[in-house]
Amino acid sequence: MTGAGSLALEGLGKSYGEAPVVSGVDLVIRPGEFVTLLGPSGCGKTTILRMVAGLVVPSTGRILVDGADITQLPTHRRNMGLVFQNYALFPHMTVATNVGFGLEMRGVARAEAAARVREVLDLVRLGDYGARHPRQLSGGQQQRVALARALVVRPAVLLLDEPLSNLDAKLREDLRDEIRAIQERLHITTLFVTHDQAEALTMSDRVVVLSAGHIEQVGTPVEIYDQPASPFVATFIGRVNRVNGTVLASDATGCTVAAPGLRGRSLRALPAGARVQAMIRPQRITLSPGHAEGENRLTGTVRRVVFAGDIVQIDVETPAGTLTVEQSRRGLAAGDLVTACWEAADMMLFPP
């Protein structure tokens, strides 16, 4: 089974009445690529997916599959495979009939259709469940039937709308790996929607971070985590500490930032005098006992220590605000005087 098409969105937008819910979305997805739309609730992820599927008519822009404009094509002629959050299985049909529905609509001969249904049910490890009805399956099994039903037609693009959000945590992780493995095996172009950053980071080739209907950043999981393009992305992906400061001096290799109790160095060069937000991830900070002078050092008092299994989370009150630090080393207690320290590369600067 190969169903790899390229998908391009050009200036895609949608408004209901006055308010745009999606605007100016430009995105190119290569054949076989797994791209995730990530963003908070209501940012327009589902709307984008439904526009690609033809269930919502775009207000502006174009949708192209393998270079062909499909913006005006009705849903049933688009050859998309859409998996819904609530699965949307047909309750009056068996699992096999559900999965074979797309083939039936395409007029595939019975024998061939049956063989393909069997093959795809084996692929999602539901080979023995063909004769059951959807209501006789668990949530995870229903999810896999929905996936099989979308895959069997060899869609140009596989569209998944929060397919795992109704499942419990353990099952979610299993299915996450399973979906990714199947996707790689079939080399199928996939657009995945989620508001769960762990899902986005672990599964995707590239992640599209959305906010209020527009793209904030497109990049590999590592890029959006390490080099967030905006404070929104930095705070939405992972956790960050924020420190407000002013740029003292700037040169070719970066700039020096001043904040109460801190003289910081960052690799990003912003003009001297500019007000900035410095952001440092909790795991990138190391704590040492006592007071220490130097660049990217901030002395403060431990306020709270939270034990969370693999890591300890420590809140340190400093003149520049409270820093949250995550480390595996234990031994600190509230009231201890500590100095937080980090690398210049780990301090991200943004205009406020």
Place this chain on the structure above:
Amino acid sequence: MRGRVLPGLLLLPACAVTLVAFLLPMGWLARLSLGRASGGVLVDAVTADNYLRFFTDSYYLGVLWRSVWVASSVAVLAVLAAYPIALFLFRSRSRWRGVLAVLTIAPLLVSSVVRTFGWMIILGDQGWINGALRLAGLVTTPVHLMNNVTGVLIGLTEIMMPTTTLALLAGFARLDLTQEEAARTLGASPWRCFCRITLPLTAPGIAVAGLVTFVLSISSFITPSLLGGGRVPMLASTIYEEALETLDWPLAAAISLILIALFGTVLLAYERLARRWA
């Protein structure tokens, strides 16, 4: 202990009402149907004569047959006419949905007597339709749309429609719009999507609506009497005539029980069907 007694106690009033208002009269009716009347006076007897008479007299058999087919036709016509409306109301996300829903069931606020009179104005030989046809020069002698089965069918269908629509909507619970969307993305054209997904999933609604409409039509009295002009005798009007004009109460009771048996049969058939879907 209290937890089990209390619900039982709470059921008592309803049981008492059912006993006094339904079961006792039914028993009395059953007994009455086995009696005999002579010159409008009840004679003490136990006989199956009334039932025998009903099932051997071609007049009464005609009434039974006519009632069944008129009610069936009305059920089919009303479901056909109400189905698109109900589907639209179920699907619509429009701001006007509430208004449309109220408009659909608003006729229920007007007595069916009044609505039947309305139809008489429209369907009569001097009515609007014949007036329009004459004006258009299409007919010279009026088309008889009233005082016959045609009138009963037209009037009864319209009068049943709000109820049919509500029953359909109540039975649409299994339909989920994302299922239709799923079918569309899998390559189903709107028509095939309707045949394979929408229709099967709304079938329970169609069955309930058909049942309710049939039962209400076969026992309706006003509309068949007025629009039939006395020329379309059905079960309900026959019961009325036997009881209040011929004063043959035992026969009226027997026909009533036959009507109830008919309900039972239809309900049983529906029950069978419903169990298949469950």
